[in-house]
Amino acid sequence: MTDTASPRVPVPGDALQRGFDFVIGERTVQNRVTPYYDETLLSILTRIVGRTGHSYLVALCPKLGMTRAEVHRAPWLGGHTSRIAEVCGFPEDEVTRRMYGFGGSKLGLQHAMFSGGPIGQSYVSTKRRAVSPASLRIAPYHRMAWDLVQLGFCPESNERLIDRCPLCSKELTWLGTSVCHCHACRFDLRKHVESGGDVKPPMYLSKLANALSPFPSLRAETVAQLPSDLRSLTGGELLQSAILIGLATRRLLDPKAPSMRRSMGKGSSRAESAEILGYGSQVLFDMREYFSDILTETRNIGGGSKSNSPIRNELGDLYDLIDPSVVGQAISDVFSARIKDHYQKSYSPFDKTTSSTVLLKWCDQVMSYDEVIASVTTKQFHAEKMRSLRTLKVGRGAKSLAYRRDKVRELIIDLENSTLQTVLKKKYGMPNVILDGLIQKKVIKRSPSLVEEILGPGRLDEADLRQWVRSIEAKLEEPRDSEPVRLKEAIRHLGTGDAAWRRVIDLIQTGQVPLVGVREDVTALTVRWSLCRRSLASHLPVPTAKSGTALTVMLAHVGLRARKAAELGRLQVIRTAPCPKNSRVSTVDQAELDRFRSSFTTPVALASEWGVPVKFVIAWLREANVEVIGSGRPNVYRLDDVKRLLASGKEQFVRFNQHSEDRTVFLLQYLRIPIGLEINNIKTRISTVQKSKQKSLIMLIKIISGFKLSDIIKDHGTSCVLYFLSSIRRRGIERHLIRKQRNQYILSSKQRADLISKAQEFIARNKAGERFSLFDVRQFIIDEFSIEYSVTNISTYLRRSGVKWPSVNEGPRSLDGLQLKRYAQFSNDVATRIRNGERGLTRNTVKDWVLSEFGVTISENAVSKYNKECGVLWPEMTGRKIARKTGRPEKYKGQQKFSADQWEAYKSFSRQSAAAILSGDRSISKTTIQRWVKSELGIDISLGSVKAYNKIAGVEWPRGSLKFASN
Numbered sequence: 001m002t003d004t005a006s007p008r009v010p011v012p013g014d015a016l017q018r019g020f021d022f023v024i025g026e027r028t029v030q031n032r033v034t035p036y037y038d039e040t041l042l043s044i045l046t047r048i049v050g051r052t053g054h055s056y057l058v059a060l061c062p063k064l065g066m067t068r069a070e071v072h073r074a075p076w077l078g079g080h081t082s083r084i085a086e087v088c089g090f091p092e093d094e095v096t097r098r099m100y101g102f103g104g105s106k107l108g109l110q111h112a113m114f115s116g117g118p119i120g121q122s123y124v125s126t127k128r129r130a131v132s133p134a135s136l137r138i139a140p141y142h143r144m145a146w147d148l149v150q151l152g153f154c155p156e157s158n159e160r161l162i163d164r165c166p167l168c169s170k171e172l173t174w175l176g177t178s179v180c181h182c183h184a185c186r187f188d189l190r191k192h193v194e195s196g197g198d199v200k201p202p203m204y205l206s207k208l209a210n211a212l213s214p215f216p217s218l219r220a221e222t223v224a225q226l227p228s229d230l231r232s233l234t235g236g237e238l239l240q241s242a243i244l245i246g247l248a249t250r251r252l253l254d255p256k257a258p259s260m261r262r263s264m265g266k267g268s269s270r271a272e273s274a275e276i277l278g279y280g281s282q283v284l285f286d287m288r289e290y291f292s293d294i295l296t297e298t299r300n301i302g303g304g305s306k307s308n309s310p311i312r313n314e315l316g317d318l319y320d321l322i323d324p325s326v327v328g329q330a331i332s333d334v335f336s337a338r339i340k341d342h343y344q345k346s347y348s349p350f351d352k353t354t355s356s357t358v359l360l361k362w363c364d365q366v367m368s369y370d371e372v373i374a375s376v377t378t379k380q381f382h383a384e385k386m387r388s389l390r391t392l393k394v395g396r397g398a399k400s401l402a403y404r405r406d407k408v409r410e411l412i413i414d415l416e417n418s419t420l421q422t423v424l425k426k427k428y429g430m431p432n433v434i435l436d437g438l439i440q441k442k443v444i445k446r447s448p449s450l451v452e453e454i455l456g457p458g459r460l461d462e463a464d465l466r467q468w469v470r471s472i473e474a475k476l477e478e479p480r481d482s483e484p485v486r487l488k489e490a491i492r493h494l495g496t497g498d499a500a501w502r503r504v505i506d507l508i509q510t511g512q513v514p515l516v517g518v519r520e521d522v523t524a525l526t527v528r529w530s531l532c533r534r535s536l537a538s539h540l541p542v543p544t545a546k547s548g549t550a551l552t553v554m555l556a557h558v559g560l561r562a563r564k565a566a567e568l569g570r571l572q573v574i575r576t577a578p579c580p581k582n583s584r585v586s587t588v589d590q591a592e593l594d595r596f597r598s599s600f601t602t603p604v605a606l607a608s609e610w611g612v613p614v615k616f617v618i619a620w621l622r623e624a625n626v627e628v629i630g631s632g633r634p635n636v637y638r639l640d641d642v643k644r645l646l647a648s649g650k651e652q653f654v655r656f657n658q659h660s661e662d663r664t665v666f667l668l669q670y671l672r673i674p675i676g677l678e679i680n681n682i683k684t685r686i687s688t689v690q691k692s693k694q695k696s697l698i699m700l701i702k703i704i705s706g707f708k709l710s711d712i713i714k715d716h717g718t719s720c721v722l723y724f725l726s727s728i729r730r731r732g733i734e735r736h737l738i739r740k741q742r743n744q745y746i747l748s749s750k751q752r753a754d755l756i757s758k759a760q761e762f763i764a765r766n767k768a769g770e771r772f773s774l775f776d777v778r779q780f781i782i783d784e785f786s787i788e789y790s791v792t793n794i795s796t797y798l799r800r801s802g803v804k805w806p807s808v809n810e811g812p813r814s815l816d817g818l819q820l821k822r823y824a825q826f827s828n829d830v831a832t833r834i835r836n837g838e839r840g841l842t843r844n845t846v847k848d849w850v851l852s853e854f855g856v857t858i859s860e861n862a863v864s865k866y867n868k869e870c871g872v873l874w875p876e877m878t879g880r881k882i883a884r885k886t887g888r889p890e891k892y893k894g895q896q897k898f899s900a901d902q903w904e905a906y907k908s909f910s911r912q913s914a915a916a917i918l919s920g921d922r923s924i925s926k927t928t929i930q931r932w933v934k935s936e937l938g939i940d941i942s943l944g945s946v947k948a949y950n951k952i953a954g955v956e957w958p959r960g961s962l963k964f965a966s967n
Contacts, residue, residue, distance in 0.1 A: 035090060036141050038214045041075045041098040042126060043142035043179050044088055050177035057174055063087050072174050075126055076101035076112075097214070098144070100124050111236075114148075114212065119236020125149050129172040130161035131179075133192045140180045140190070144214050150243060150277055155209035166192045208281040211238055227287045229334050237331050238284065241321065245294070246280030248317035252297050292342050294318070299354070310355035310397060315339070336362075349394055349404050356395035356402035366394055366402040376412055391450065411450060417463040418447040424460055428469075429488075429524035433498040434505060435460070443468050469525070477514040477532070484517045484530035491526070493540050504531075507539060521710045527608060567630045573600065601642060602634045610663035611710050616725075620670045621645075645669075653704075664706045671703075671728045679704055696724050700733070751785050752801075759803050766806060773852035774805070791848040795857070806855070815866065819854050824870035827863075834875050843874075902937050907953040917958045926957075 033047040042057075049059050058068045064083055066074070074084065078099055085092040100112045101121075112121045130146050132154035145155055153160050163172055165182035166189075176183030180190055210222040212235040223231055226238075233241070283290045298316045312319045320326045321335040343354075343362040359366045367375070372389070392407045419427075421435060438444045439460070446452075447459035485493075487504065490513070494500040507513040508531070517530030569576045574596045576587060603617040610617075621637060624645050629636040649665040652675050679701065686697050695716060702712050713721050747755065758780050762772040774791045777798075781789050798805055815823060827846050834841050843863040850858055858866075867874050898906060909932055913924050926946045933939050933946075941949070950957050 033088075035088070035094065036139065038144045039098075039141045040126075040144050040147060041084070041095065042072075042174050044098075045071075045074060045084075046174065046177055046179055047141070048088065054177055057177060060087065073126065075099055100126070100147075114144075114236055117234025117236050119234070120240055123149055123236065123239060126174070128163050129174060130163040131172065131189055132157050132159045132161055133189050134159045136180050137190045142179050145209060145212065148212065148239070150239065151209060151212075152277075153205075153209075155206060155213070158206075162189075162192070165189075205278040205281050207285055208238065208242055208277065211235055225285060229337065230284060230287065233330060233334065237328065240327055241331055241335075242277055242280030242284055244280070244317070244320050244327070245283045245291075246276035246278070248298060249279040249283065249294060250276050251317055252294065287338070291338060292346075295339065295342050296346070310357040311361065314355055314358045349407075351394065352396055354395050356393075356397045357400045359395045359402045360400060363402075365405050367405045367408055369401045369403075372403055372408055375408065376415060389450075414448055414451045414461070415455065417461050418451045418455060418459045419462040420456075421458050421460050424462060424465060427523050428465065429526040431498055431501055434501055437502070438465070438468065472508060472515060473518050473529075475511070475515060476518060477516055479516045479532065483533050485533040485536060486527055487529040487531060488526035490531050490536055493536065503539075507536075513539065521708070521714070522611075568596075568636065571630055573629055573636070599639055600629065600636050601639045602636055604634055606642070606666075610666060611708055612663065612666070616670055617666070620666060624669075661706055663708070664703065667703050667709070671725065672732070673700075673704075673728075674733070677733070695720065696728070699724050700728070747781075747785060747787065754784065755781065756798075756801055756803055759798055759805065763803075763805060775848075775852050790844075791851055792857075795851060815850070815854065815856060819856075820866065820870060822853070823850065823866060824872060827867055827870065827872045827874075831872055831874050898937070898939070902939075903953075905937070906933065906949065907955065910950055910953060910955045910957075914955055914957055 033044060033051060035044050045060060046057060049057055052059070057071055060066075061068060061071055064071065064074070064080060064087060066077070066080065070077060070080075074080065075098065078101060081095050081099060082092055085095040088095065100114065111118045112124050113119070114124055124147050126147060128149075129142070131142065132146070134157035135143065135154050138156070143154065143156070145151060146161060151161075164170065165172060165185060165187055167187040168182060168185040170182065170184045172189075173183060181188055207222055207225065210218050211226075213219045213222070219235070230238070230241075283294065295315070295318065298318055299314060309319075311322075315322070318335075318339075322332050322339065324332040340362040343359070344364065347359070347363050347365050349365075356366075360368050389403060389408075389411075392403045392411070393401060394404055395402045421432070424430070425432060425435060435444065439446065444464040445461045447455075447461060452459055491500045491504050494503050504513070508515060508529075513535045514532050515529055516532050519528045519530075522528050568574050575592055603614050603621065607614040607617045618635065621635075621642070626637055626641045626645060629638065646662050646665050649669045650660055653660060653665060653668050653673070682697050682701060686694050689697065699712055699716060699721065703709075709721070755777070759777055762776060766772050774794055777794055778789060778791055781787055781794070795805065823846075826849055830841050830845055843860045846863050847858055847860060850856055850863075864874070866872075910929055913929060916924050926943050929946050930941060930943060933941055947957070
């Protein structure tokens, strides 16, 4: 059977075309009824029974194999489909299309089938029979749309349905055999023309009815008018969505109106149902126009009833649309996407009324606390710094924090680029005066205040400094037939101090001294930049003294301080001459300075030449006992001694590389590499050592092969290389490659074997009737090995060793009545002993006793819980709890520093002091009591202890306003 052009034209079945008699009891009808396309199953069965002349529907019971109660519920009994099809005389799929329920199907008990899709079971009812008299006059059969409880009108006649007889006022049911008559008074319902009246439903309500129509063509045409995301919903899901949206709209129009959510959800129909359904239908078909407005208004009035869910409070009655347990996953997904789109468009970073939980769920413009922590990789940034981000917080609420994603991303960039000015000074080799000048010129920006609040003050944006360096290096020129000179040498030629730095930077920026070389492997500008020597010569100062330049000025050119210059002159390391104008000033000529450079050196010069840290060079020279010239820093060494040390190293490591450079020999000597080390052996061991040690061997091979230390750092990282160098020098290669074994147990292997053997012996004797506990095992360890273990640690070790101690592995996990009685006795005894001053007793004592006696592992919180249940008055603790494993006892009230006599004396003196204060004595205070306790009792206590002891003793100490009688 297929959908026809006219829904009211009967569709003949195969049985009608064959034509055979239909017998019910002794009554026979030649032809069965012809079903209509949208006719319900009960209507077909009622007309069949009426054709035979029976008075009740139960006459079909023998034919259908149903009881009297089941006949009236035929559309809900999916197991009888084939039998009903045989009785009705048309194909089984026609019966299936009219069935509402299928017993054990995947739909479950809360859903039914209507028009080929699932629908809430409460929205379809066959208990009531609601009809439209006008439609019955057109065709005498019951329409499927009339079984929808919430619809309340007939889409065909636009007439309100009636479910009571207009004549006798009784409810219409399926007890009779005529769809057009009342079963009680036999009144012809088609004659009633005034009772229902015209509902005049909205256009959208008619559209919703067409979307639920059993006619596929009409249903498809109506569904096509819905928004694209709603077209995938079934008719039942559309009806449920319309009801929930209509209820939310009704609450907006009349906030004092009673909630009908529960009643409409259970299927009850009222006069307002059609109006509510009309509101919901209008929103469904014009979703873009209305839904955002409804959502905004719902938020403005504060949502529905208050709950612990911020999202429920935010959405109010609309929350049901995104709750899968209420509407199913399909509706929840559609409206969750709609709500997210609304929040994405209406999001404002200055909105403090929307809950943070709501923003995190639906706004991509915000991020959660955990996302912020995971996004920021700066070491100094951690959870404690989150309080600094309060300016980036959006939304309201403290349970879940939401932060502006754009501002957090900007903060992450600022954190990554932020560097201490002192670090930049060291990294780029620039003095503070140059950095301050760049800040004043706004070439470099200081880090934002939020970054300084998180990481600390004194920070600059390193990205700006890198950009400034790149802008100068972009003007790189070719050398003009002259040798390049490094920046540090140019500064020495121009003088010393900040003035020379300023002069050089100004010459470079103005282009008077061009940049002719850049060393990419270093960041310090003093060795990174090379300048044109010829251009620099015209700007050098002209010496005026004929006898030579001052010693301090000349030695400053080689990096020696004024104090060191005077010492070298005094030791005749460098030959000087007195200045004619000032005898106190020593001068030196250029030839003598060149001689000094060719005969002496400093660790700074060697480190700069080899590209290694200065401290490595100092340690290497000190270990080789190279003579230091003079005292103080920087150290000065004879260059011949250094060359002699390097020459001996080249002879030792000649088999590694016959033409080893000085820096390679230095590193091998500094690392104390054995002379007999074979490089092939190192390459072979790479595949045998741990993965973490393979890098060490690779770095060692690179050092032997002559790689620069800067290149190795670039490949493996600074921290990794420095750890490798330190470990190799301190421990040697072999110890560095072998992992240190850890001692896992205090007991030796033999002692552990004896312990397991003894525990198994105790278990066997327990089964034989003797009584042993884990305390006995603990005592055995103390007696035999003189080592104290707790019962908990013993239990854990035995369990991991596979020893099944019966009380531990087979005992109950909670205490029963008899065990609680014994527990109360033991716990009361421990509490009394604590009050009497016995030390070393804690809740852990009770906890270990429970484990030993009953085999139940409980926590200290469980001990407190059981104490409360059993009425055990446990002494109240004061101060911070001291861990049991430290061996220090816990302190309780009542276990004070005073003895009984001292406590009575203290209370007497404290009461007398309080009374004296009340009488006007201004000389007494808590300090008076503190001094009396020290002098009379020999005990030191603080003023806080005086206050606490007065409270325990019940002494009412006067407040400040009562201290002086004159006030």
